[in-house]
Amino acid sequence: METVEVNSKNVNKIRCYDPAIEDLRSKDEGLETESSVEQSKVEDLVHEEYRRFKSNLTLLGNEDTQAASLIVNYGIMCSVEYQEKGDLQYKVWFIASNIFRPKEFTVLNRDFHVAFLKKGLRHLGESYECLDASQPWLCYWILHSLELLDEPLADDQISDVAQFLKKCQQPDGGFGGGPYQYAHLAPTEALLSFLWRMRTAEGAFKMHDGGEVDIRGAYCAASVARLTNIITKDLFDGTLEWIVSCQTYEGGFAGCPGMEAHGGYSFCGIAALTLLGHAKLCNIESLLRWTVNRQMSYEGGFQGRTNKLVDGCYSFWQGGAFPLIHMVLSMEDDQSLSAERWMFNQEALQEYILICCQHQGGGLIDKPGKQRDYYHTCYCISGLSVAQHFAGGKLSHVYVVGKSSNEIKPTHPVFNIGIEAVVHANIFAKMCKLIEKFNGIPNSPSF
Numbered sequence: 001m002e003t004v005e006v007n008s009k010n011v012n013k014i015r016c017y018d019p020a021i022e023d024l025r026s027k028d029e030g031l032e033t034e035s036s037v038e039q040s041k042v043e044d045l046v047h048e049e050y051r052r053f054k055s056n057l058t059l060l061g062n063e064d065t066q067a068a069s070l071i072v073n074y075g076i077m078c079s080v081e082y083q084e085k086g087d088l089q090y091k092v093w094f095i096a097s098n099i100f101r102p103k104e105f106t107v108l109n110r111d112f113h114v115a116f117l118k119k120g121l122r123h124l125g126e127s128y129e130c131l132d133a134s135q136p137w138l139c140y141w142i143l144h145s146l147e148l149l150d151e152p153l154a155d156d157q158i159s160d161v162a163q164f165l166k167k168c169q170q171p172d173g174g175f176g177g178g179p180y181q182y183a184h185l186a187p188t189e190a191l192l193s194f195l196w197r198m199r200t201a202e203g204a205f206k207m208h209d210g211g212e213v214d215i216r217g218a219y220c221a222a223s224v225a226r227l228t229n230i231i232t233k234d235l236f237d238g239t240l241e242w243i244v245s246c247q248t249y250e251g252g253f254a255g256c257p258g259m260e261a262h263g264g265y266s267f268c269g270i271a272a273l274t275l276l277g278h279a280k281l282c283n284i285e286s287l288l289r290w291t292v293n294r295q296m297s298y299e300g301g302f303q304g305r306t307n308k309l310v311d312g313c314y315s316f317w318q319g320g321a322f323p324l325i326h327m328v329l330s331m332e333d334d335q336s337l338s339a340e341r342w343m344f345n346q347e348a349l350q351e352y353i354l355i356c357c358q359h360q361g362g363g364l365i366d367k368p369g370k371q372r373d374y375y376h377t378c379y380c381i382s383g384l385s386v387a388q389h390f391a392g393g394k395l396s397h398v399y400v401v402g403k404s405s406n407e408i409k410p411t412h413p414v415f416n417i418g419i420e421a422v423v424h425a426n427i428f429a430k431m432c433k434l435i436e437k438f439n440g441i442p443n444s445p446s447f
């Protein structure tokens with residue numbers, strides 16, 4: 001009787017099964033500090049998630065293979081089982097201390113997340129009171145997550161959200177976030193005058209009347225102006241220079257000149273420069289070096305700033321910068337640039353999100369032990385999308401850790417909304433221009 005060993009064909013590599021991963025924990029070299037203690041605590045929490053994940057193999061392994069006596073003790077024990085099929089006897093290895101494990105075990109709990117998200121469209125708990133002024137943002141976080149999870153909404157739900165967003169629009173044209181908000185024939189001239197009012201003399205943008213001036217304002221203004229096709233040279237005069245002045249000596253971008261480099265601001269910086277067509281103006285190599293080094297060795301997720309803790313939302317804010325950096329470097333025709341992968345460990349990020357950031361009841365979280373919320377759900381899922389999808393079209397490469405059904409939809413690298421939504425927004429903006437022309441309202445010059 002022939003013996004066939006089941007090899008890695010049906011399994012995929014999971015980092016936390018490799019004992020060497022423990023060597024990646026941070027070392028304080030005998031100099032304990034407040035932040036080294038906090039880092040160590042988080043690594044302990046992540047370690048516990050890895051352990052819990054590996055010990056689940058016992059139950060799942062028994063179920064899936066009917067192995068009679070599979071004992072997995074904290075990932076150290078191994079066991080061998082023989083199964084017969086026709087004339088062949090299969091030798092099935094369960095090596096818990098090895099880096100292989102059946103791929104079915106890493107699961108995106110899609111149904112739970114969808115239920116959590118849909119509940120939020122109808123009712124929000126008391127903990128969301130503090131986000132009373134961010135209700136359109138809540139709509140975006142929920143709708144975008146559902147879109148990436150490929151979960152359609154019923155017509156009446158779409159209508160309800162649209163009606164709600166309509167109420168959020170100010171008479172002066174100012175408007176909160178949300179990909180479909182312009183589907184109400186909002187006159188673009190009013191939006192343009194609102195953007196002019198937010199603009200400062202040097203080309204930066206306020207977040208709102210009397211509000212703070214930071215790089216988010218520049219990104220929001222460029223993003224909205226590009227989506228609605230009202231971008232003009234005058235509106236962004238000096239903006240490129242102001243954004244570039246926010247890049248720090250570390251390589252990342254700060255909220256405004258002279259401050260500390262930060263993941264959220266870095267994404268806003270490189271995305272705004274891309275939207276304005278001049279991403280090469282910043283020091284792209286130092287941005288790449290800074291961003292690459294924000295991926296945590298042990299946890300696999302990203303930190304937002306140097307020497308800070310891992311946080312699920314930076315899966316997008318840092319992870320989302322890689323497609324943009326890649327785009328800039330590819331324009332320089334760098335032969336060493338990969339045509340298949342982004343320049344971060346895409347599998348490690350997916351493992352962090354799937355193993356450490358999924359709340360049992362649905363929704364995703366910052367790190368083990370934290371509460372779930374819609375902001376982290378949105379940006380963990382957006383980061384998962386970036387980690388799964390390299391490029392688009394003919395260059396597209398998909399890497400899915402765990403079950404193939406874990407694959408979610410790609411997100412637009414600059415706007416972080418669905419690709420189709422960007423196409424719809426562009427078509428709609430062009431229609432608005434035509435209507436304005438027809439009505440005799442002067443058209444804005446474009447770049």
Ligand SMILES: [Zn+2]
Binds near residue numbers: 313
């Ligand atoms: Zn966060």
